[in-house]
Amino acid sequence: xxxxxxxxxxxxxxLEADLLDRQRWDEWLALYTDDCVYWVPAWLSExxxxxxxxxxxxxxxxxxxxxxxxxxxRISSGQAYAEAPLSRTSHLVDTxxxxxxxxxxxxxxxxxxxxxxDARMGKQIRGGWYEYALCRDGEGLRIARKKIVLLEDVIxxxxxxxxx
Amino acid sequence: xxxxxxxxxxxxRQLIRxxxxxxxxxxxxxxxxxxxxxxxELRHIFERTWVYLCHESQVPGHGDYYATYIGAQPVxxxxxxxxxxxxxxxxxxxxxxxxxPRRRGRARTxxxxxxxxxxxxxxxxxxxxxxxxxxxxxxxxxxxxxxxVARVANYRGFIFGCLDPDIGELSGDLGAxxxxxxxxxxxxxDGLEVVPGQQTYIIRGNWxxxxxxxxxxxxxxxxxxxxxxxxxxxxxxxxxxGKRSTxxxxxxxxxxxxxxxxxxxxxxxxAGRSNPEVAPLFEAEARLLREFxxxxxxxxxxxxxxxxxxxxxxxxxxxxxQIRVFRPLSPDRTEVRVYCIAPKGESREARVARxxxxxxxxxxTGMATPDDLAALExxxxxxRGTQARWSDMExxxxxxxxxxxxxxxxxxxEVVSSAGSWDHETLYHGYFRRWAALMDGHGD
Numbered sequence: 001x002x003x004x005x006x007x008x009x010x011x012x013x014x015l016e017a018d019l020l021d022r023q024r025w026d027e028w029l030a031l032y033t034d035d036c037v038y039w040v041p042a043w044l045s046e047x048x049x050x051x052x053x054x055x056x057x058x059x060x061x062x063x064x065x066x067x068x069x070x071x072x073x074r075i076s077s078g079q080a081y082a083e084a085p086l087s088r089t090s091h092l093v094d095t096x097x098x099x100x101x102x103x104x105x106x107x108x109x110x111x112x113x114x115x116x117x118d119a120r121m122g123k124q125i126r127g128g129w130y131e132y133a134l135c136r137d138g139e140g141l142r143i144a145r146k147k148i149v150l151l152e153d154v155i156x157x158x159x160x161x162x163x164x
Numbered sequence: 165x166x167x168x169x170x171x172x173x174x175x176x177r178q179l180i181r182x183x184x185x186x187x188x189x190x191x192x193x194x195x196x197x198x199x200x201x202x203x204x205e206l207r208h209i210f211e212r213t214w215v216y217l218c219h220e221s222q223v224p225g226h227g228d229y230y231a232t233y234i235g236a237q238p239v240x241x242x243x244x245x246x247x248x249x250x251x252x253x254x255x256x257x258x259x260x261x262x263x264x265p266r267r268r269g270r271a272r273t274x275x276x277x278x279x280x281x282x283x284x285x286x287x288x289x290x291x292x293x294x295x296x297x298x299x300x301x302x303x304x305x306x307x308x309x310x311x312x313v314a315r316v317a318n319y320r321g322f323i324f325g326c327l328d329p330d331i332g333e334l335s336g337d338l339g340a341x342x343x344x345x346x347x348x349x350x351x352x353x354d355g356l357e358v359v360p361g362q363q364t365y366i367i368r369g370n371w372x373x374x375x376x377x378x379x380x381x382x383x384x385x386x387x388x389x390x391x392x393x394x395x396x397x398x399x400x401x402x403x404x405x406g407k408r409s410t411x412x413x414x415x416x417x418x419x420x421x422x423x424x425x426x427x428x429x430x431x432x433x434x435a436g437r438s439n440p441e442v443a444p445l446f447e448a449e450a451r452l453l454r455e456f457x458x459x460x461x462x463x464x465x466x467x468x469x470x471x472x473x474x475x476x477x478x479x480x481x482x483x484x485x486q487i488r489v490f491r492p493l494s495p496d497r498t499e500v501r502v503y504c505i506a507p508k509g510e511s512r513e514a515r516v517a518r519x520x521x522x523x524x525x526x527x528x529t530g531m532a533t534p535d536d537l538a539a540l541e542x543x544x545x546x547x548r549g550t551q552a553r554w555s556d557m558e559x560x561x562x563x564x565x566x567x568x569x570x571x572x573x574x575x576x577x578e579v580v581s582s583a584g585s586w587d588h589e590t591l592y593h594g595y596f597r598r599w600a601a602l603m604d605g606h607g608d
Contacts, residue, residue, distance in 0.1 A: 040529060041361075042361040042362060042363055043362075044360050044362075045266060045267065045268060045269075046267065050360070052360075054516055055359075055515060055516070055519070056359065056360045056361040056519070057359055057360065057361025057362060057363070057503075057504050057523065057527075058361065058519075059363065059527060059529040060527075060529050060530075061520070061523055064403055065401075066401035066403035067398060067403055069397065069398070069401065070395065070397055070398040070403075070531070071394070073390075073393065073394045073397050074390050074391070074393075074394045077393070079389065079390040080390045080531075080535055081387055081535035081538040081539050082534035082535045082538035083534075120368070120541055120542075120545075121368075153364065154364045154365065154499070155365040155529075156365070156366045157365070157366070157367075157368075157528075158365075158528045158533065158538070159528065159534075160529070160534065
């Protein structure tokens with residue numbers, strides 16, 4: 001049972017990464033719940049990560065699908081200076097761990113690394129951790145909360161949601 | 165321009181071509197790419213003018229320090245025993261190791277991690293490890309204090325330093341920028357605070373391009389149109405109502421605006437707020453009207469402003485409030501740090517709205533700043549084209565007025581020139597003139 005759940009979680013994380021790389025934005029968005037939280041905390045100092053998203057500056061803090069949809073509109077519009085042309089990306093997701101589960105929520109973590117290439121910025125490698133709260137939805141799982149820890153403290157260039 | 169330019173020793177004023185009749189203002193793009201110019205900028209500009217360091221709320225108590233740079237020189241700012249604020253070159257007197265282990269921290273005694281020499285917050289050397297052994301004539305700690313930044317001054321909470329002891333007073337240098345800084349500092353009777361969390365990023369562009377982009381109103385309806393569209397969609401889907409509403413009117417060019425040359429290289433743009441009642445500060449309207457005249461409160465609540473203080477900081481009060489401080493790394497690389505600055509004591513609702521709007525627009529992980537960077541970096545690439553050398557900075561010359569307009573006069577801002585559109589480029593003229601004068605050694 002645990003093995004089946006683990007595989008289900010892992011497959012969802014792999015699917016999410018692959019949909020971003022293939023720029024299948026609508027399918028990616030459909031993985032999230034309507035009231036999802038998408039959070040990339042900022043570093044408060046060299047060794048303290050933000051821990052109060054409401055009252056601190058975050059790199060990204062989106063509550064609810066319309067906020068994610070707005071990001072996708074910008075990326076896919078062809079009108080955003082930084083995103084026309086879009087970077088090519090390849091995510092590697094690994095070290096998937098099942099942390100906790102009950103009847104409603106499954107908690108998991110993973111490590112990620114993304115290679116991006118872009119005409120202006122060249123080749124860039126970024127990486128960090130993911131923490132997920134996945135909501136049971138019938139037989140499947142949807143993403144209720146995703147926290148992305150970005151290791152970089154000084155960011156070389158700009159970052160959008162499909163690059164992390 | 166086929167004529168060959170001299171490589172060295174060319175007066176910097178020749179890199180700025182201007183005339184009143186015909187109205188011309190052109191800038192040689194070499195100023196963004198030439199390594200010799202860059203080296204001279206560090207010496208003649210960053211080491212000879214008031215450079216922004218930090219906000220006083222970032223060093224609140226005795227021993228709180230903030231490490232930064234003046235041009236290429238590492239410095240740190242520290243709150244001293246008498247509650248004053250000092251700044252020192254960030255290098256141990258012994259062998260030069262940096263003394264601050266972090267960007268910010270608290271250390272009433274700064275201990276060099278290399279050989280253990282210690283300094284107090286006044287920069288005095290208070291301990292030399294094994295001081296009684298080995299020095300042929302003994303060693304006197306009194307001769308090994310830290311090297312102070314020659315001048316440190318605080319204007320309304322904003323801390324500046326200058327490496328040149330002979331510089332004039334900060335308040336005189338800020339001049340007509342002061343009333344516009346006051347529009348921020350006066351927002352709370354308790355002062356302002358930098359909110360926890362920050363972002364640091366590297367741009368592949370010259371530091372002057374960052375300075376210019378921060379007060380460029382002309383690009384907003386092109387570069388940020390997509391931001392306006394994304395916000396409109398988000399609101400249509402029922403997100404961000406009330407204070408969370410985004411003020412997209414300025415992006416779509418539906419508001420009035422203007423720009424000022426403030427003198428001494430400082431300048432600013434402003435645009436009317438399309439829906440001022442959603443601004444985080446609006447809750448303070450009644451109190452502000454009791455404290456200040458209606459002209460000043462109109463500036464605070466009804467006009468968003470980007471203020472550039474030469475040479476290295478932008479203070480922005482738009483949908484959110486930002487300190488954007490930058491330092492030159494090389495001709496084509498600049499480090500930028502952004503902080504949200506906010507009035508102390510504002511409501512939780514206002515603070516949350518301020519922070520979310522900040523993340524939307526001002527972060528390099530947001531939906532607008534990446535586009536600014538891309539445009540700026542494209543200009544840096546274009547500037548390498550030696551056969552096409554001159555940037556046109558003439559827009560608005562036929563319409564500008566010398567001296568303050570009525571709005572500036574309303575807050576006693578003795579500006580050098582005024583323009584009735586934030587799309588105009590006349591605000592840059594004083595900035596380039598001061599740049600050239602400093603580079604030629606007679607700017608101050």
